[in-house]
Amino acid sequence: xxxxxxxxxxxxxxxxxxxxxxxxxxxxxxxxxxxxxxxxxxxxxxxxxxxxxxxxxxxxxxxxxxxxxxxxxxxxxxxxxxxxxxxxxxxxxxxxxxxxxxxxxxxxxxxxxxxxxxxxxxxxxxxxxxxxxxxxxxxxxxxxxxxxxxxxxxxxxxxxxxxxxxxxxxxxxxxxxxxxxxxx
Numbered sequence: 001x002x003x004x005x006x007x008x009x010x011x012x013x014x015x016x017x018x019x020x021x022x023x024x025x026x027x028x029x030x031x032x033x034x035x036x037x038x039x040x041x042x043x044x045x046x047x048x049x050x051x052x053x054x055x056x057x058x059x060x061x062x063x064x065x066x067x068x069x070x071x072x073x074x075x076x077x078x079x080x081x082x083x084x085x086x087x088x089x090x091x092x093x094x095x096x097x098x099x100x101x102x103x104x105x106x107x108x109x110x111x112x113x114x115x116x117x118x119x120x121x122x123x124x125x126x127x128x129x130x131x132x133x134x135x136x137x138x139x140x141x142x143x144x145x146x147x148x149x150x151x152x153x154x155x156x157x158x159x160x161x162x163x164x165x166x167x168x169x170x171x172x173x174x175x176x177x178x179x180x181x182x183x184x
Contacts, residue, residue: 095129
């Protein structure tokens with residue numbers, strides 16, 4: 001993996017690699033399909049978020065922290081070319097925080113077996129990313145004076161994304177289990 005080739009390299013190179021994966025996340029965020037019934041679009045960024053820890057290890061945490069920090073600072077690379085603190089406090093902000101925590105989890109708990117990888121990716125995607133997304137969306141609705149029931153929240157923050165996320169999880173597991181990439 002790329003992570004092994006980073007061993008012994010300069011801090012500057014490691015930071016550039018982390019920044020490169022931040023840029024890749026920002027580009028993948030523009031691969032989006034808006035849904036009329038939710039403020040959360042289907043995007044390609046979760047694929048990059050789930051893949052990066054297997055490629056660059058703990059540097060993926062910095063990569064996602066850079067992505068969120070630079071986006072909040074004004075770089076318009078969140079989904080739909082958005083930027084700023086309002087995105088972090090908006091209905092999709094929980095997912096952004098989830099990207100950092102999912103990267104942290106996956107860089108610490110990278111299973112060796114194919115099924116183990118799928119299990120850790122399920123946890124990172126559905127419990128961490130979508131869990132924080134659900135919490136933030138709930139807070140966003142409450143701040144707007146709305147009190148949606150759990151079914152509405154799940155229909156807007158999780159259920160429409162399950163098929164695509166399952167595909168992303170399978171693809172990431174397949175990629176990182178490939179004998180060409182694996183040096184175990």
